[in-house]
Amino acid sequence: xxxxxxxxxxxxxxxxxxxxxxxxxxxxxxxxxxxxxxxxxxxxxxxxxxxxxxxxxxxxxxxxxxxxxxxxxxxxxxxxxxxxxxxxxxxxxxxxxxxxxxxxxxxxxxxxxxxxxxxxxxxxxxxxxxxxxxxxxxxxxxxxxxxxxxxxxxxxxxxxxxxxxxxxxxxxxxxxxxxxxxxxxxxxxxxxxxxxxxxxxxxxxxxxxxxxxxxxxxxxxxxxxxxxxxxxxxxxxxxxxxxxxxxxxxxxxxxxxxxxxxxxxxxxxxxxxxxxxxxxxxxxxxxxxxxxxxxxxxxxxxxxxxxxxxxxxxxxxxxxxxxxxxxxxxxxxxxxxxxxxxxxxxxxxxxxxxxxxxxxxxxxxxxxxxxxxxxxxxxxxxxxxxxxxxxxxxxxxxxxxxxxxxxxxxxxxxxxxxxxxxxxxxxxxxxxxxxxxxx
Numbered sequence: 001x002x003x004x005x006x007x008x009x010x011x012x013x014x015x016x017x018x019x020x021x022x023x024x025x026x027x028x029x030x031x032x033x034x035x036x037x038x039x040x041x042x043x044x045x046x047x048x049x050x051x052x053x054x055x056x057x058x059x060x061x062x063x064x065x066x067x068x069x070x071x072x073x074x075x076x077x078x079x080x081x082x083x084x085x086x087x088x089x090x091x092x093x094x095x096x097x098x099x100x101x102x103x104x105x106x107x108x109x110x111x112x113x114x115x116x117x118x119x120x121x122x123x124x125x126x127x128x129x130x131x132x133x134x135x136x137x138x139x140x141x142x143x144x145x146x147x148x149x150x151x152x153x154x155x156x157x158x159x160x161x162x163x164x165x166x167x168x169x170x171x172x173x174x175x176x177x178x179x180x181x182x183x184x185x186x187x188x189x190x191x192x193x194x195x196x197x198x199x200x201x202x203x204x205x206x207x208x209x210x211x212x213x214x215x216x217x218x219x220x221x222x223x224x225x226x227x228x229x230x231x232x233x234x235x236x237x238x239x240x241x242x243x244x245x246x247x248x249x250x251x252x253x254x255x256x257x258x259x260x261x262x263x264x265x266x267x268x269x270x271x272x273x274x275x276x277x278x279x280x281x282x283x284x285x286x287x288x289x290x291x292x293x294x295x296x297x298x299x300x301x302x303x304x305x306x307x308x309x310x311x312x313x314x315x316x317x318x319x320x321x322x323x324x325x326x327x328x329x330x331x332x333x334x335x336x337x338x339x340x341x342x343x344x345x346x347x348x349x350x351x352x353x354x355x356x357x358x359x360x361x362x363x364x365x366x367x368x369x370x371x372x373x374x375x376x377x378x379x380x381x382x383x384x385x386x387x388x389x390x391x392x393x394x395x396x397x398x399x400x401x402x403x404x405x406x407x408x409x410x411x412x413x414x415x416x417x418x419x420x421x422x423x424x425x426x427x428x429x430x431x432x433x434x435x436x437x438x439x
Contacts, residue, residue: 007137009144014135020224021128022148024084026155027091027214028121033159033269033294034206035060035114037168039387040273040283044173045199046107049399050274054391057266059111061383063118064125071126072374080131081221087123088218090116095211102204105196113207120214122377129358130373142313142359146305149355153298160294162206164287171199171283241371250433251372254361257429258379261353263386264324264422268346269293270387271415274394275343278401278412279336289340293347300351313356314433321427324349328420332413339413346419353426360433386422390415 010018035056043053067090075083094117101109132148133141172195187195245251272293276286307316327349330342358376362369393415397403401412 007140009136009140009147011136018132018135018144018148020221021084021131022151024124024128025148025152026158027217028124029152029155030159030162030210031091031117031121032060033156033290034163034210035159036266036270036290037160037163037273037283037287038203039270040277041167041171041199041203042107042110044171045196045203048107050391050394051388054270054387055111056114057270057387058384059114060118061262061266061380063115064122065378065381065384066115067119067122068126068374068377068380069371071123071377072371074123075127076370080127081224083123083127084221085218087120087127088214088221089120090123091120092211092214092218094118094120095207095214098204098207098211102200105200110203122380125380126370126374126377129376130362130369133359133362133369138364141363142356143305143308145355145359146301146308146352150298150301150305153294153301157291157294157298160287160290164284166206167202168284168287170202173199241368245365245368245372245375248365250363250436251361251365251375253429253432254357255375255379257357257426258354258361258376259382260422260425261350261357261382262380263382264419264426265350265354266383267387267390267416267419267422268343268350271390271394271412272340272343274401274412275331275340275416278410279340289344293344296344297347297351300348304352304356308356312434313360314430314435316352317356317360317430318427318434319430320349320352321423321430324423325420325427328416328423331416332407332409332420335409335413343416346423349423357426357429360429382422386418390418393418 039053039056042048042056043050071083071087074086094113094115097113097116098110101113128148129145132145136144269290272290273283273286276289277283281289304316304320324346327342327346331339331346333339334342358373361376362372365372394401394411396406396411402410404411406414
């Protein structure tokens with residue numbers, strides 16, 4: 001055996017399944033980023049406060065926590081393909097439920113639909129991530145997952161494009177007068193009801209179209225033969241696996257780091273609209289800054305995949321975690337456009353984090369990677385409750401974003417203290433991984 005032979009990131013025999021599963025990564029990227037602007041949209045249409053509107057993210061990311069372990073059980077008992085098909089079915093059902101939700105004009109119904117969508121996403125992520133890790137040598141597993149995850153922002157960009165083109169750009173409730181003040185709340189009851197109906201239908205249509213597309217994809221994948229050799233045949237006792245992985249320091253630390261990372265990502269990408277609005281930028285225009293953040297995130301992902309060939313994954317994670325903390329300090333204390341630019345730049349730092357934490361946490365777990373993956377997907381619940389905490393900070397002085405000053409800055413600026421703390425936790429995990437040479 002030639003020890004100097006280069007280990008391929010993806011073996012030739014795994015190339016087709018790798019491409020197929022990688023294509024699914026765009027699906028949850030699309031769902032994530034068409035949903036982020038909905039916090040601001042629902043707030044205006046239904047006249048909610050910031051905390052109430054943030055329940056959009058609680059419903060969306062709460063589904064991951066609920067369904068991750070059942071997904072791991074299904075994948076363990078049956079196959080990767082079964083997990084994917086169940087995920088696509090739930091995804092399609094949740095998206096199609098936007099039709100009756102809009103007809104009833106019921107906020108709770110919309111939240112329930114988002115919750116079911118993420119039942120499907122939990123299945124897809126619990127299945128796809130360890131599947132990608134298994135498609136080759138363990139030495140290149142983290143690099144391989146970073147490569148697959150690099151296509152996730154492409155779906156996210158499409159989600160933002162659809163949100164801007166078909167929703168935010170046409171919302172009547174978001175119209176401003178010449179002085180930049182909202183006019184929706186000044187309408188008569190009947191006129192406001194008509195606008196509400198029209199705007200909720202605008203939100204409905206892209207989700208229903210997405211549901212139809214996912215249903216068609218379900219049919220296509222149902223006829224695709226997944227390679228048996230990529231799936232373990234060994235029977236595992238789930239409880240014994242859980243007891244083993246809970247003794248692994250890298251895994252436990254990875255779950256904690258992932259929870260804080262996802263919380264930070266969702267806060268930065270959700271409240272960029274509120275931050276921009278406080279600077280006099282309407283939602284449709286604010287999407288351009290969200291675009292910039294995603295493009296930087298995408299470029300950062302490819303750059304970091306390259307850097308991982310030369311730098312230990314834990315060390316690079318630590319460096320980017322520290323830089324993200326610095327960006328959050330700029331977001332908090334630089335008032336004006338400079339703070340918004342600092343917020344956009346956090347996306348470069350985040351580009352590496354999810355797949356690298358995932359890869360480090362699952363490193364060396366072997367067949368226990370399936371249940372371990374479920375806990376890492378459950379950690380996405382950080383995206384459910386942390387935006388609510390940030391919304392509560394925004395509501396300290398009222399429903400606006402500049403009702404009071406905290407440490408000399410508006411509450412919308414100060415609220416980014418939460419992502420700052422989260423990135424500090426990620427940097428610490430990277431440091432410990434580097435010191436223990438895990439990853």
